[in-house]
Amino acid sequence: MSSIKDILYVKFSVPDLTKQDQFLQDFGFETRSSENLLMARGTDTSQYVYLAELGEPAFIGIGFEASSLADLEALAKRENAALEEVQLPGEGCKIALEDPDGNIVEVAFGIDPAAKHEVVPRPAFNAGTKRLRLGERVKLSPPKNLVKRLGHCVLNVVDFRDSERWYKDRFGLITSDEIYIESEENVLGAFLRCDRGKDYVDHHTLFLVGAGESGFNHAAFELEDWDSLMIGHDRLKQGEYEHRWGVGKHILGSQVFDYWRDPHGFSLEHFTDGDLFNVDSGSHVAPLDDLLNVLWGPQGHP
Numbered sequence: 474m475s476s477i478k479d480i481l482y483v484k485f486s487v488p489d490l491t492k493q494d495q496f497l498q499d500f501g502f503e504t505r506s507s508e509n510l511l512m513a514r515g516t517d518t519s520q521y522v523y524l525a526e527l528g529e530p531a532f533i534g535i536g537f538e539a540s541s542l543a544d545l546e547a548l549a550k551r552e553n554a555a556l557e558e559v560q561l562p563g564e565g566c567k568i569a570l571e572d573p574d575g576n577i578v579e580v581a582f583g584i585d586p587a588a589k590h591e592v593v594p595r596p597a598f599n600a601g602t603k604r605l606r607l608g609e610r611v612k613l614s615p616p617k618n619l620v621k622r623l624g625h626c627v628l629n630v631v632d633f634r635d636s637e638r639w640y641k642d643r644f645g646l647i648t649s650d651e652i653y654i655e656s657e658e659n660v661l662g663a664f665l666r667c668d669r670g671k672d673y674v675d676h677h678t679l680f681l682v683g684a685g686e687s688g689f690n691h692a693a694f695e696l697e698d699w700d701s702l703m704i705g706h707d708r709l710k711q712g713e714y715e716h717r718w719g720v721g722k723h724i725l726g727s728q729v730f731d732y733w734r735d736p737h738g739f740s741l742e743h744f745t746d747g748d749l750f751n752v753d754s755g756s757h758v759a760p761l762d763d764l765l766n767v768l769w770g771p772q773g774h775p
């Protein structure tokens with residue numbers, strides 16, 4: 474089993490918190506800000522899924538939730554890392570580590586859940602061969618805050634095997650799909666998921682891309698459904714933000730995706746309808762084409 478339950482947040486520094494705040498609201502977050510910290514949450518119970526400090530534009534790191542206090546304490550001991558109190562809403566405690574590329578990786582436990590914002594699910598979907606909505610109209614009441622939760626983060630790494638070892642050793646992640654270029658020995662990277670036994674988790678929580686240099690690739694936030702995703706798409710289009718890729722459906726992970734660039738150049742993704750795997754779903758290999766191509770939608774990863 475993994476020592477982490479899920480990804481909790483991504484953290485950045487940006488020079489214009491006001492501009493970033495507006496983007497985050499248009500993206501579908503509920504935000505809170507102080508003089509030098511911006512926090513954003515979704516409708517699920519995480520106090521925050523996105524953090525930005527005042528500073529030069531930079532990706533700082535990732536926060537994971539430990540599976541238990543015992544797991545966090547064991548990690549702290551193994552890493553000789555100090556357990557510190559979290560000075561943010563919900564409190565809790567955390568350790569801070571550094572991955573092979575210098576990204577800060579925080580692992581937290583005991584953060585009090587925030588009140589969940591109720592989301593009214595849309596009526597059933599009428600597929601051609603499966604008509605489930607009978608005698609009922611589609612009424613949509615999308616929340617202003619379309620984002621539900623953080624699903625995954627993608628990092629470009631200097632050496633894929635080094636980074637993979639680092640994350641797997643500490644957190645017990647499982648490979649869902651390893652991506653190869655031309656031959657299976659020539660590995661580019663891998664989609665990694667949490668091991669929560671028979672419980673189903675996202676197809677990937679972390680995707681490491683052996684790019685030869687380190688960098689933030691993107692973070693992806695889950696929305697309730699397709700309607701929410703398209704509503705979000707139109708809101709961001711009206712805001713005249715830079716669109717990167719989508720709307721489309723990935724082959725690996727099956728998510729319907731829509732990628733946007735924030736005002737400071739960082740890519741954030743809206744997704745819905747992703748695959749859920751458990752310990753029995755196995756580990757697979759896939760060619761690069763399966764990463765770049767789509768089930769439908771525009772071809773070509775930006």
Ligand SMILES: [Fe+2]
Pocket residue numbers: 625627691692693742
């Ligand atoms: Fe993604």
